[in-house]
Amino acid sequence: MDILTLFVVVPVITVIALMFAKGKKQYRVVAMIGFIIQALMSFNLIYQYLQERASGNHHIMVFTKDVVWFAPLNIHYAIGVDGISILMILLTSIILLTGIFISWEVDDLPKEFFISLIVLSTGVFGFFISVDLFTMFVFYEIAVIPMYLLIGIWGTGPREYAAMKLTLMLMGASAVLLIGILGLYFHSAPNGGPYTFNIFEIAKLNLPIGVQRLFFPFVFVGFGVISALFPFHTWSPDGHASAPTAVSMLHAGVLMKLGGYGIFRIAMYLMPEGTHYWDNFFLVLAIIGVVYGALAAIKQTDLKYINAYSSVSHLGLVLVGLLMINQIAWKGAIIQSLSHGFITAMFFALIGIIYGRTHTRLISKMSGLLVFIPVIGILYVLAGLANLGLPGFSGFVAEMNIFVGAFQHTDTFHRVITILAASSIVITAVYILRVVGKILMGPPMAEYADLPGITWYEKTATFILLAFVVLIGTLPFWFGDILTNSIRPFIERL
Amino acid sequence: MNWNQILLMRDEISLTIIILVILVSDLIVKDDRKKIISNIAIGLFAIHTLAGFIPMPEGTLFGGMFKTDPLIFGFKNILNIGVFLILLQATSWLNDKMLGMAKIAEFYIVLFSSVLGIYFMVSAGHFLILYLGLELSILPVSALAAYEIYNRKSSEAAIKLILSAAISSGIFLFGISILYAIGGSLYFNDLIGKIHPSYLSVMGLVFVFSGLAFKISLVPFHLWTADVYEGAPTPVSNYLSVISKAGAVFILMVLLFITLETMHDIWIYLVYGIAVLTMFVGNFFALRQHNLKRFLAFSSVAQAGFILMGMTAANQLGITSIVYFMAIYIFSNIGAFGVVEAIALKTGKENIDDYSGLYRTNPLLSLVLMLSLFSLAGIPPIAGFFGKFFLYMAAASQGYYVLVFIAVVNVTISLYYYLIVIRAAFLRKSETPIAYFKSDNYMRVSLLLVTIALLVIGLYSPFYDYIYSISNIIKF
Numbered sequence: 022m023d024i025l026t027l028f029v030v031v032p033v034i035t036v037i038a039l040m041f042a043k044g045k046k047q048y049r050v051v052a053m054i055g056f057i058i059q060a061l062m063s064f065n066l067i068y069q070y071l072q073e074r075a076s077g078n079h080h081i082m083v084f085t086k087d088v089v090w091f092a093p094l095n096i097h098y099a100i101g102v103d104g105i106s107i108l109m110i111l112l113t114s115i116i117l118l119t120g121i122f123i124s125w126e127v128d129d130l131p132k133e134f135f136i137s138l139i140v141l142s143t144g145v146f147g148f149f150i151s152v153d154l155f156t157m158f159v160f161y162e163i164a165v166i167p168m169y170l171l172i173g174i175w176g177t178g179p180r181e182y183a184a185m186k187l188t189l190m191l192m193g194a195s196a197v198l199l200i201g202i203l204g205l206y207f208h209s210a211p212n213g214g215p216y217t218f219n220i221f222e223i224a225k226l227n228l229p230i231g232v233q234r235l236f237f238p239f240v241f242v243g244f245g246v247i248s249a250l251f252p253f254h255t256w257s258p259d260g261h262a263s264a265p266t267a268v269s270m271l272h273a274g275v276l277m278k279l280g281g282y283g284i285f286r287i288a289m290y291l292m293p294e295g296t297h298y299w300d301n302f303f304l305v306l307a308i309i310g311v312v313y314g315a316l317a318a319i320k321q322t323d324l325k326y327i328n329a330y331s332s333v334s335h336l337g338l339v340l341v342g343l344l345m346i347n348q349i350a351w352k353g354a355i356i357q358s359l360s361h362g363f364i365t366a367m368f369f370a371l372i373g374i375i376y377g378r379t380h381t382r383l384i385s386k387m388s389g390l391l392v393f394i395p396v397i398g399i400l401y402v403l404a405g406l407a408n409l410g411l412p413g414f415s416g417f418v419a420e421m422n423i424f425v426g427a428f429q430h431t432d433t434f435h436r437v438i439t440i441l442a443a444s445s446i447v448i449t450a451v452y453i454l455r456v457v458g459k460i461l462m463g464p465p466m467a468e469y470a471d472l473p474g475i476t477w478y479e480k481t482a483t484f485i486l487l488a489f490v491v492l493i494g495t496l497p498f499w500f501g502d503i504l505t506n507s508i509r510p511f512i513e514r515l
Numbered sequence: 516m517n518w519n520q521i522l523l524m525r526d527e528i529s530l531t532i533i534i535l536v537i538l539v540s541d542l543i544v545k546d547d548r549k550k551i552i553s554n555i556a557i558g559l560f561a562i563h564t565l566a567g568f569i570p571m572p573e574g575t576l577f578g579g580m581f582k583t584d585p586l587i588f589g590f591k592n593i594l595n596i597g598v599f600l601i602l603l604q605a606t607s608w609l610n611d612k613m614l615g616m617a618k619i620a621e622f623y624i625v626l627f628s629s630v631l632g633i634y635f636m637v638s639a640g641h642f643l644i645l646y647l648g649l650e651l652s653i654l655p656v657s658a659l660a661a662y663e664i665y666n667r668k669s670s671e672a673a674i675k676l677i678l679s680a681a682i683s684s685g686i687f688l689f690g691i692s693i694l695y696a697i698g699g700s701l702y703f704n705d706l707i708g709k710i711h712p713s714y715l716s717v718m719g720l721v722f723v724f725s726g727l728a729f730k731i732s733l734v735p736f737h738l739w740t741a742d743v744y745e746g747a748p749t750p751v752s753n754y755l756s757v758i759s760k761a762g763a764v765f766i767l768m769v770l771l772f773i774t775l776e777t778m779h780d781i782w783i784y785l786v787y788g789i790a791v792l793t794m795f796v797g798n799f800f801a802l803r804q805h806n807l808k809r810f811l812a813f814s815s816v817a818q819a820g821f822i823l824m825g826m827t828a829a830n831q832l833g834i835t836s837i838v839y840f841m842a843i844y845i846f847s848n849i850g851a852f853g854v855v856e857a858i859a860l861k862t863g864k865e866n867i868d869d870y871s872g873l874y875r876t877n878p879l880l881s882l883v884l885m886l887s888l889f890s891l892a893g894i895p896p897i898a899g900f901f902g903k904f905f906l907y908m909a910a911a912s913q914g915y916y917v918l919v920f921i922a923v924v925n926v927t928i929s930l931y932y933y934l935i936v937i938r939a940a941f942l943r944k945s946e947t948p949i950a951y952f953k954s955d956n957y958m959r960v961s962l963l964l965v966t967i968a969l970l971v972i973g974l975y976s977p978f979y980d981y982i983y984s985i986s987n988i989i990k991f
Contacts, residue, residue: 090976091976091979091980092976092980093832093835093979093980093983094832094905094908155904159895159896159900160895162894162895162900163895163896166889166894169934169937170941170942173938173941173942174941174942180942181938181942184942185931185934185938188930188934189927189930189931189934192926192927192930193924193927196920196923196924196926196927197920197923199904199907199919199923200916200919200920200923203907203908203911203916203919204911204916206908206911207911207912207914
């Protein structure tokens with residue numbers, strides 16, 4: 022068993038172990054062990070990756086493996102990782118682990134909850150290790166469907182509506198994506214011979230310009246929907262608001278990153294001509310998402326909706342960074358993916374923790390919580406500061422890189438986009454500080470006088486996330502080094 | 516005719532023997548011990564199914580009227596497995612409801628006759644054999660549809676089925692006679708290359724196509740489907756939706772791809788248009804259903820549209836995709852119908868709303884239902900995804916990206932109504948849920964086999980490779 026396939030196998034083993042477990046305590050311990058193993062595996066993966074690179078392996082992908090799956094169609098189970106994927110795998114495994122701690126007290130069907138979560142994680146891990154479009158597509162869909170059950174069964178509020186909307190929009194998006202993938206496949210053998218789904222085989226030949234221009238928007242929109250590309254973002258606020266805490270964390274933190282990753286790896290890498298043809302169009306959509314998401318967040322009254330719209334805004338920044346097509350902006354976009362993953366997961370975790378105590382998420386119903394639950398309050402302030410891009414936290418590094426990269430374009434169009442993107446920082450500050458001021462600072466409310474303090478498992482989850490936010494914020498060059506190597510092939514192509 | 520040639524009809528002969536054995540045993544067994552006939556029938560059919568896997572030579576009989584090749588051989592095996600699963604699911608219905616009327620042996624005799632008809636259809640090399648097979652396959656099913664004589668809906672279903680079957684046969688025959696007028700022969704092989712586009716041949720094509728379209732329940736020939744599926748006993752609906760449909764799909768494919776290959780430029784429009792129409796109509800009507808059997812009827816109409824999409828690729832890839840999809844579709848639909856049947860038998864409930872909170876009382880049954888519906892919708896890693904994906908590939912390989920796009924839009928629509936059922940079973944809670952019950956062992960074995968098949972077939976690629984290797988029937 023190779024080091025990458027284990028990421029798909031360990032979850033399956035965990036599911037089987039869960040089936041034999043009895044009682045809530047056993048379920049969560051089994052699930053926790055599974056996720057701890059995955060987290061250790063992802064650390065080990067980074068270590069091995071650095072070793073491999075240090076020993077002079079300069080292939081685009083390392084730890085590659087290729088097994089023929091459906092021979093007549095030349096479909097392979099092909100895997101491999103580069104610097105971008107290993108960081109995404111790290112993000113996934115950390116958020117899963119903290120998600121377990123946050124859902125420590127799931128009472129309704131705990132076994133099914135953990136199994137759905139693990140199935141979802143299988144899809145996400147599989148997606149990040151695939152270098153074959155078919156394998157990637159399979160894992161992508163595996164990651165989407167458990168979401169329906171997770172939101173529908175364990176969610177709050179209009180959960181059935183939100184779950185259905187989310188599932189249908191994401192599956193509809195995967196339908197669009199499928200057209201793009203089939204288009205790439207059936208143009209992958211211009212000189213006869215078998216077609217291929219392998220990303221790097223397709224990258225070797227230069228697809229005709231017409232094909233690239235035709236299929237680029239399919240792939241881009243297909244992946245764009247899951248990373249909340251305007252105007253296809255509408256599933257995201259409802260979905261996030263209705264989902265249980267761990268699922269919101271996972272969804273905003275990891276699942277939405279599938280979109281940016283797919284756009285970068287498939288749409289842009291395989292279709293450079295298509296990218297140059299369409300980039301301004303999608304840049305406009307992305308920047309609308311950035312500003313619109315931030316403005317919408319100001320108007321919200323529910324904590325989760327604020328964070329959901331904030332995610333729309335921040336993932337818009339990822340797309341802006343990707344579409345700026347230069348090394349610094351790309352680095353910024355990828356770090357923004359990571360950073361937003363950790364920050365938003367921490368935010369959703371804290372909202373879940375607060376909601377578990379106050380039983381409301383409405384800003385108007387809460388005030389002066391800092392007096393009664395100081396630790397949670399301070400963590401919330403820290404998450405907020407990280408979110409609005411305070412230096413020392415990860416958000417600053419990411420956004421700084423994106424803006425610097427964007428500013429390298431000297432034409433008016435890109436300048437306007439950059440200025441608009443930068444203005445979102447100010448709007449972010451408005452909605453973050455407003456919430457902090459209202460619910461944490463204001464006059465203390467008597468009904469919240471004896472809220473219980475933070476428990477050990479909540480503490481574990483939030484501190485792990487905070488550690489990573491600070492780590493990226495203070496040691497950005499370390500992440501940058503891992504990425505520099507992996508971004509080079511993209512620069513050569515675009 | 517020597518022994519080796521007789522062996523080419525192995526499946527037909529052994530099934531005939533089984534029918535005779537059941538007929539005789541019905542005479543011997545006393546009325547109060549009729550249950551044993553179910554065991555005999557299932558046991559014999561199991562042996563028949565297993566024996567079907569013994570390889571056999573390729574060849575033709577009766578001067579080419581009857582033929583067998585690896586694809587036909589493989590397809591019959593797939594059908595056998597499907598029929599076997601349906602038999603298992605029918606047992607408790609027969610034993611519980613039909614025992615009092617001493618109508619057990621007839622069920623097997625009539626059902627096996629219909630299967631025999633489908634064998635002849637699949638093996639046909641001549642329009643007469645095809646026509647005989649078609650009639651033999653559908654007329655007994657009409658009798659089966661009326662099996663619950665105390666149920667008025669059952670009789671209604673039978674009348675609707677037999678009327679539409681009679682009309683479609685007439686249309687089909689008319690089409691055959693036109694083709695005969697053009698080509699001067701009824702042998703499939705003789706007609707190859709003789710039928711060229713003309714007003715007459717287009718008429719022949721349309722009539723033959725329409726006759727088979729009734730059996731596959733393609734739009735606009737689907738109107739009987741929902742009423743018949745709802746009224747007929749569930750095992751019979753199940754049989755109609757998978758086995759009978761599969762036979763017609765297979766022969767339609769052979770006719771279009773080989774005999775009418777010269778008409779490709781004409782029938783491609785027919786296939787394209789009807790596929791789009793069938794997917795949309797099937798899906799939009801399924802959205803509005805509350806009764807699960809009607810729901811599955813419209814879902815199976817929509818699935819037929821997907822199958823037709825695969826027919827746009829008249830090559831090895833197309834044939835593989837269709838046969839592979841049919842195999843998976845058989846398992847998925849039998850799984851869904853099986854759960855509906857198990858619940859209807861114990862509680863008499865068939866509406867989607869009745870399923871609220873099913874997971875909390877009957878978790879295993881709900882899981883099988885979810886797997887089957889996800890397979891029908893095409894969600895990985897369940898087999899249905901792979902079936903659908905390869906159909907898309909078949910259509911895309913011919914450049915029909917618009918058709919594929921319409922199909923994937925339809926998958927999203929269909930996902931909505933499949934999720935409605937799953938929503939009832941998993942998300943909702945009910946004051947009066949269906950109480951926990953245990954199905955009989957036959958049903959459980961059947962659902963277990965379906966579950967294993969759905970989980971394994973897609974991921975286990977040698978099955979696809981096998982179908983690909985036998986699908987090279989287009990020789991020129």
